[in-house]
Amino acid sequence: MTTTWVEGAAGSLFDVDNLPYGVFSRPGEEPRVGVRIGELVLDLAPVSAAEMLDVHHVFEEPSLNAFMAEGPRVWRSVRRWITGLLTDETERDLVEPHLMPLADVTLQLPVEVADYVDFYASEHHASNVGRIFRPDAEALLPNWKHLPVGYHGRAGTVVGSGTPVVRPCGQRKGPADQAPAYGPSTRLDIEAELGFVVGAGSPLGERVPVSAFADHVFGVVGLNDWSARDIQAWEYVPLGPFLGKSFATSISQWVTPLEALGAAWTDLPGQDPLPLPYLAPEEARGLDIDIEVVLGGRVVSRPPYRTMYWSPAQMLAHLTVNGASARTGDLFASGTVSGTERDQRGSFLELSWGGREPFGEELFGTGRTFLEDGDEVVLRYTAPGALGGRIALGEVTGRIEPARP
Template identity: 60%
Template sequence: MPDQRPEQSAEQSPFDLAEGDPFGPYTLPYGVFSTADTPGRRRIGVRFGRHVLDLGALPGALPAVVRAPHAELLAAPTLNPLLAAGRSVWQEVRAAIRAAVTDPAHRTAVTPLLRPLADVTLHLPFEVADYVDFYASEHHATNVGRIFRPNGAALPPNWKHLPIGYHGRSGTIVVTGTPVVRPNGQRKAPDDAAPTFGPSARLDIEAEVGFVVGTPSTLHEPVGLDGFRDHVFGVCLVNDWSARDIQAWEYVPLGPFLGKSFATSVSAWITPLDALDEARTQPPARDFPLLPYLDDSAGEAGGIDLRIEVSINGETVSRPPFSAMYWTAAQQLAHMTVNGASLRTGDLFASGTVSGPEPDQLGCLLELTQGKGPYLQDGDEVTLTAWAPGPDGARIGLGEVVGRVLPAPDLGR
């Protein structure tokens, strides 16, 4: 699916969106872009249909709509200053942007600030601080457990008591469109006498949803479930590329390392959390009561109804439903900080592979092929897209994540 962008004629006004466009006034995701005339200058933009609104120039064009204190935040070359400003500022800025693109009185001033999406280069939208990846889908965890432990329990004994996760490598998070080089590493099949070294032969994808932290927290002060909205700015799609053969040999006893750290692709667009209010849904029923810091039975619905689509070389292979996730993002954040660990602006935490109960709802090739392969080949291109239900029947889009596999470097093995 090509980035959910309906066709628009050259004569059509950028304000006249194509029917069903998931990047309308209810979505307004944030990104960072540059243009061919000033390639070294990065600026914040908001996607509106098939255009990008230059937010740095918006306060000057509409000083009565965008408050002066926000001008400096919007003029930054990255989203981090805006992320750190806090929820009240996020809401004020979002309301101003929505007024700018929906009020006909502003069209003359706003039109020159809309750049065609095809004419800009998109960049990683925020400076990533820490990266944590979870394992929050019961369907995924069960499927993987059955593949790796056919004669044992599918789920480890702690799985339904806490959101399992691991710390990843923030320095290898890349924006959509960045090629993914097949990693080299150690592999050892169960029947091999010794490990060998070379390119991963079992390169896989993991369709995930990421959450971007805005407001930091204080060391030694946990963030409870009710603090989720105050700290999390928005949502993006994530492809956590995985070298299954490297991972299988290294992950006992300390967990994923080189099999995961070579690349994690994220969208160029961060959809504000407030844009997903209509998509809130109850998570699956719990099997037993949770400890108080994870107990969300009395709070707002913590699940999100996101419809994800995974395609390889243009062919849809899966449609994982995010609403099926056992652990919510709020629970993941609460668990991540319950020991006193602090949040930093730009932290990214991802859901783990999203899988549903049906055969066409599995979020990685390991599950889709029951561990038998085939896995990704050099030259394969993987695309993730997603949308959520919005107000008045609108669709709320998440920016696509695309990555093409390149051959491993020859290290003179």
């Protein structure tokens, strides 16, 4: 890979070893697919039409789904073609008119989400939650080390980064309360996660083995699984989280293709006991992605994705082991990423240990527990890139608005 001719891109977090895809619009124009280089967006539809790419129509769509449905051979050849355009100086005249500053476009939700599944794949997160909620029992439940525990979330409320998050209302009942009460959540929280987007689906009745992960998964997004802990605690037995989560899940507007993460694969921390053969523990690998949780402009936590117990390929293999089909646009998330240290925890529930140990006094002058109206949370992600530096994944932002009466 040679150097890009695009000014400001070489050596940045959005160099030619990154090239995330997104959907953008400009005033009076239909949303369509673009790719990011440096601080610019390349408008793929006109360039691919001019170059007579077979699949140029997929870039005229208002989501990445049509492009993703083309499958991994097309993903690879499009990436090679884009890389050529942006590194070959002789392409400059063709390409430059279609490069737009980020500031001139509006980014959209990049994916039409089919099904949304949320896993629970961090041992440290699951153990922390167990210790906070069930202090007298084993931190991990008996199934946790045998399968990647997960559940379906609400696909219709997956929103793009920047969408305001309205504080949800619902039923809460504390252990000391006689009866439940209705009102705005008082324990609104984040969950810093990574999301995986299925590009090429699999038919009903067919399993996706761990080894076929890259044939199906197109790329990754940053993901904040907003959670109302008080609503969740009252509702979740026995069928799992529902309204405590379904009001909003934010994802980044940039989808980083799996191909950009080639240098980020790393060994898992280790699985003991060895999972069943369909989870192929000998093949499973993790991702060395650094996350920053930013509250009101201050970094309050740095969850390391490399500490995750279950690999994303094991999640997809488990999701389909019963013959469930996967579809273009399916989104599955890792669950909250938490490391071993206090400042590596991916939720305020953990950072404040259930609200009992306020955090961040040194940053804010006062200790924090759960989200307050007006709070802005940004999740930032970086990974090693193929050029030896780092690449940035899409960031996820959301500001809390007051509950509506």
